[in-house]
Amino acid sequence: MDIADFFDTFFEEAEELLSDMEQHLLELDVDDPDSEQLNAIFRAAHSIKGGAGTFGFTVLQKTTHILENLLDYARKGELTLRADLVDTFLEAKDIMHEQLDAYRSEEEPNQEAFERICQTLQQIALDEIGQQLDGPATPAAEPKASPAPSENGAEAKSSQEKVANSHLLVALLNVEDKDRILLVEELEQLGEVQSQSGDAKRYEVILKSSDSADDIEAVMCFIIEPDQIEITTVEGVAEEPAPAAPEPVASAPAAPMPQAPAESTAAKANPAKAAAKEKPKKAAAESSSIRVSVDKVDQIINLVGELIITQSMLDQTVSDLEDQSVGNASLQNGMSLLQRNARDLQEAVMSIRMIPMEFVFSRFPRVVRDTAGKLGKEIELITEGKSTELDKSLVERITDPLTHLVRNSLDHGVEMPDVREAIGKPRIGKLTLSARHQGGNILIEVRDDGAGMDRDRLLAKARENGLNVSDTMSDEEVFQLIFAPGFSTAKEVTDVSGRGVGMDVVKRNIQSMGGRVEIQSKLGEGTNTRIVLPLTLAILDGMSIKVGGETFILPLSTVLESLQPAKDDMYAMAGDDVVIKVRDEYLPVIAIHEVLNVENAITDPTKSIAVIVQGEGRRYAMLVDELIGQQQVVVKNLEDNYRKVPGISAATILGDGSVALILDITGLHRLSRYKKEAGKKVVNNQNLSSFKEAEPS
Template structure:
């Protein structure tokens, strides 16, 4: 068996452990650190170290080993935490993440960075731990302890390097451990024995498939062995126990690394190392409680499945829904369909919908997965800007499709950094206007109909309408003083638009916000902004819950049926001739409650034959896209329905004005319309041919609206 088969599992689990580590570090109170948080950070580093050692990821293994030793001192109270030390720990976590990515890409991590972080962490161990002991025990004792610690660190490092870096400071050299493998096949047993030979001296191994026992002597801890095993077999398939009968013999064995470390933490006097040995021997007894095994057993109730496999199931369920719709249509067309057949179809429809919802829920991920990344972003950005920021998250349990979760992170990061830089004022400025020195940034998520609403709110200075208009005129944008506030706020999404007075590494180059809007629209969503000068800004992102299933409005134009995303439909009405205006520049607008909306005649844009050409006999569907409202002329509203989205680009090619396609209950293909794409296509057709206002002048007023 090739051990590289387990690389992906290690990479995924290490990613999760690093994310947990960062979250705990950010939440850590340096004045009064929570022991549970310190233990969680330590366990994360320990698990990564064990896996890295198994797969030969030397740089990652050594980095986590040094980091783990520091954390061990911190949780024992031998290392006094400070904000700058936590910053260094966060930097170490980032470097470990870079190392992980390098190994994932089958590359070697940057050696210079590796050496620098190792040196930094070792320096902290030699200096800071000595200071903590000095404060606790007095200067004369502390000096001796510091000297002893320096020698111990050197001795320990030499011992670990001699052992290949696989050792653990918590295990005494020469400990005997029994590793029992339960229900493990021959190939896996052979692989595991080979791996254990790298971690110590295998004394003997025997047994059968149901229980195979391996006796290992060396300086590897039970934790390390469990971490190694769990990347190859399930946690419940391995048992690691200390052989107590060997303890008396091992007690006489000198411990070059353990004894001085224990002496340093207890008393620098020469006689103390002898007293430390029994403590080292008893440490494996902790494993008898095996608190982590229960956790691992609980986690084993879940499985890791490739997203491609889930997508395939979703696609098949979509096909099932389409087939069910076809059968339902056929039964409804039968005049003499008996009640049993109709009841059976109703039951099939209900079960198919339940199956669809259950399968779709597999792809749903809580927004906590996204929000957990922002405490670090806020901390680092606020530090660079010299601002005091409090981050509040709401609705972390709100779920969103995995594909959207991955794509929304970058746009949200841009919006958060924009709020921190442009929105929230400096502490002194806030204090001067009667605000708290600490600004408040809120990330919130909640369901709204068939959509998810994500908000980025700050209590900063808000947007300055006049300043935005002035900047827009400098950039030669088409603006006017009569523009609504909503349209003015949307100016920040124009390419190259920035109100920053100077360029920094946070913002000011005029890039980012236009990409944010484009990416969100690419996900079928929209961005709205609410702002009040002096009180703050609220940026709202509205997204569909999933891209696989769409709630749509079925419309008819001529003999063709199209689907409009229901989230974009605001209302529908019958246009009156007095509300239609032919504008200069070959545009036609519809007046709706004192607002003039661009008109898009779908039959003209998509060349649909036998459609209604008189707008007063059509139905105007008011839709919203790219922050603007449009009036789409259609012949008939068929009704609302949930449709399975089929990607048109994968199966055919990109079609202007069309975002995707679906299959209706009668087996026909219906195109899902792209609102903003239709508007652009409409403008292009007007430029290349005769506009609507010239083709049918009798339908519109000649005068332009004032």
């Protein structure tokens, strides 16, 4: 067996253990630490140390070993916790994460960081406990062995000999034969197999090893599930292995120990392990999941998308049949059943990629703690809707924009504690992260109870930066100014913010995911930044529209309403600009047939249909010939299959096999402005290249 086959499993599970460790450290009350949390932090470090030693990741193993020893003193109450000690533990966790990433990339970890954190942890032990920690041990060493002689030297020596000669009964539960052979080979790397027997339901191995039962279990759990292994200490087994017959386990007097007393002994020796075994339901739930490559899931989703397209084509073909004979009626019934099953299959497959927002929110307690510490502020973080699900690809891409918004709220939004107290607010500011479903979208909010935004100050700063603004702008438009490149109201540059970079990137990233960002704020009360995203980028709820002989798709999330324009509501502005009045609001008009050069389209606006859409916080009126209807479409990336086209975000295949382009609202508006400024009605390929270069980055 090549142990490298389990590297990926170790990396993934170690990543989860480090995340759990950080969460528990952040939640830890240093004045009254919870013993369960301390035990959980210790177990996470212990499991990582065991796995790292087995897989040969020496630097990670040594770092974790020293941290584990220090955590052991903390959970026993011999080390009094303080906030600065927790900060050091978090720093050690960060370095362990960097070491894990280095091993994942087949590189050597940073030696300087390794030596620095080990020295820091050793110094804590000297200052707080008055003794040096045990040095980093080899994988086979026992961390509890004391190198210094004592009054009970003989007793310690006897104990060490006992550890060196300990025999363990390792029971493999519900493991297939082919996997069992590999597991036994792995056990041979951890000690000397004395005997083995049993069946697939329960296979018992007597192992002579200097490793502790916990260390062996930690290693094996990187290969099989925790509920598939039981390890108990066996007394009275002869030092030499029995003859190579498969029956010694059954015939040896000490091997077939009653299971209940063995469990009781294990519970006394290791209460944490016994507590874990008292939760068989949880273990069973964990074993019911499997790890699958995201590429495989994406391939299935793509194939299901193709199936949906094929089903739509067949459905349209059947609906076009004029002969409604019995045979065709049966065919239509079959098609209806196929359509229903295909839709259920699509929803089931899409749900595989959906993961809860907790994966995103779990990163922010650390971000808030570190940022608030740098700023000297006191912040309480509240999370809501952690179970709300979002597509995995969007979860990965929303983390950075959210991080910047959170840091921005902490720096610019929430006031200093003394200032808050002076104006009658609690010293501790509140920052809320929430997520919830809204129609076919997900709404993510970053709310603070800080100073809010000063409209006059934003306008003054915008004029100073040379932006075209006016006092008649709505609050929503004024607040959107913070997303302009280079815009910042910070009085001085800090390591948190103030350079005028970031917010424009946040907006672009959110728009690239098919979403939009909105800001609501009240001076003196706080700010609420709202991000609206589609649940997934693979499937889109769209409105089919007709312009000339072409069919286009408008994302349904951008559509507000549709109406028939009246001549009295249309106004010509300077140049070729046209606006339409909708309930006392003047909206720019975008004629799709002009922007995209579509022939045989309706050119009279009063005979067209105006679809009111929203993009980048602004509303537009798009002139179309006809509204076909609402439908779900499978999104096909245009850049992967062709190239980037201004005004178009993606494409899809309709039921008749034709390709329909999915419109990009803000891109169409920029393209329309460019064409009018250039004074051209037709844009050739050279012009499109120029537009692409001129388009704001």
